Amino acid sequence: xxxxxxxxxxxxxxxxxxxxxxxxxxxxxxxxxxxxxxxxxxxxxxxxxxxxxxxxxxxxxxxxxxxxxxxxxxxxxxxxxxxxxxxxxxxxxxxxxxxxxxxxxxxxxxxxxxxxxxxxxxxxxxxxxxxxxxxxxxxxxxxxxxxxxxxxxxxxxxxxxxxxxxxxxxxxxxxxxxxxxxxxxxxxxxxxxxxxxxxxxxxxxxxxxxxxxxxxxxxxxxxxxxxxxxxxxxxxxxxxxxxxxxxxxxxxxxxxxxxxx
Amino acid sequence: xxxxxxxxxxxxxxxxxxxxxxxxxxxxxxxxxxxxxxxxxxxxxxxxxxxxxxxxxxxxxxxxxxxxxxxxxxxxxxxxxxxxxxxxxxxxxxxxxxxxxxxxxx
Numbered sequence: 001x002x003x004x005x006x007x008x009x010x011x012x013x014x015x016x017x018x019x020x021x022x023x024x025x026x027x028x029x030x031x032x033x034x035x036x037x038x039x040x041x042x043x044x045x046x047x048x049x050x051x052x053x054x055x056x057x058x059x060x061x062x063x064x065x066x067x068x069x070x071x072x073x074x075x076x077x078x079x080x081x082x083x084x085x086x087x088x089x090x091x092x093x094x095x096x097x098x099x100x101x102x103x104x105x106x107x108x109x110x111x112x113x114x115x116x117x118x119x120x121x122x123x124x125x126x127x128x129x130x131x132x133x134x135x136x137x138x139x140x141x142x143x144x145x146x147x148x149x150x151x152x153x154x155x156x157x158x159x160x161x162x163x164x165x166x167x168x169x170x171x172x173x174x175x176x177x178x179x180x181x182x183x184x185x186x187x188x189x190x191x192x193x194x195x196x197x198x199x200x201x202x203x204x205x206x207x208x209x210x211x212x213x214x215x216x217x218x219x220x221x222x223x224x225x226x227x228x229x230x231x232x233x234x235x236x237x238x239x240x241x242x243x244x245x246x247x248x249x250x251x252x253x254x255x256x257x258x259x260x261x
Numbered sequence: 262x263x264x265x266x267x268x269x270x271x272x273x274x275x276x277x278x279x280x281x282x283x284x285x286x287x288x289x290x291x292x293x294x295x296x297x298x299x300x301x302x303x304x305x306x307x308x309x310x311x312x313x314x315x316x317x318x319x320x321x322x323x324x325x326x327x328x329x330x331x332x333x334x335x336x337x338x339x340x341x342x343x344x345x346x347x348x349x350x351x352x353x354x355x356x357x358x359x360x361x362x363x364x365x366x367x
Contacts, residue, residue, distance in 0.1 A: 048268075049266075050266050050267070050268035050282055050284070051266075051268070051282055051284065051333065053284060053286075053331045053333070055266055055284075056264075056266065056284070056286045056331065207329070210288075210289070210329050210330035210331070211330065
């Protein structure tokens, strides 16, 4: 058992050693949220809660937070009481390490685990309006707070895996995430700003989607864009990528629900 | 569940030009899309929006399939008297929503 532990640690060390520090990793002082790449009109849309369509989901989430569901007949609020207090800063820490599973879970998965384990209810499908609404409502209480993703030492090997996925070339176009988002974030792709891929505002309202969407939806769209096979919703690889991106954005401010073109 | 977001200034001086912002939760399905099996996804849009100021219609808009989901409509009017703005959205499949907002004019 002990030997196995040592082997795991060595594996984690090996990951770090094998991966070169990327030449074009964005310096801390040059990090910018996608907000900074948007037109002033879109920025104004995000800045005003009565104009930001994401507010519709946040308000729905508040209703769901207080609604009793499942055979346990419990609402989120029955355990977690006032979300303004209990959910403050929570989204800034996710994906977080789940002891029982021995691996990171993202906010959507945590909500569904709460549903199955504590409310005895069926998990909500990914990208369903209810799951997006609850996630947006929870994450809204972290708005303005600094991202702390990946600071738990137990997450280190998973951050490393996420990073490995971020820099790995894949798909028919043979591109890794880093080829655009580290190397070419100051350029444009088909007229759109490439941006630095900091997930500061998820779930967010994309004008292109005409809906709120999760970070996993965004990642899957990017993976399809490089003509690679996208991982299924909830796949460990996507959660590790989310985790790496959140650790990469550590210290930046949560904007949920953000608006993006 | 939340359906409308309304932004009307709570107070205004008589004669002020004020901005009214409205956002309605709606999918605005165009009717031009098809499912994987080739069936048309039936049109489901908001077709009409009306605003009344103390009972008098001050703004009306017809909406069409090219308008994006969650239509955001903003317009200006002159604050003449205290009272209420009443908003009404009507659409396909019997869609009907109302909302209202008060204003105090000094």
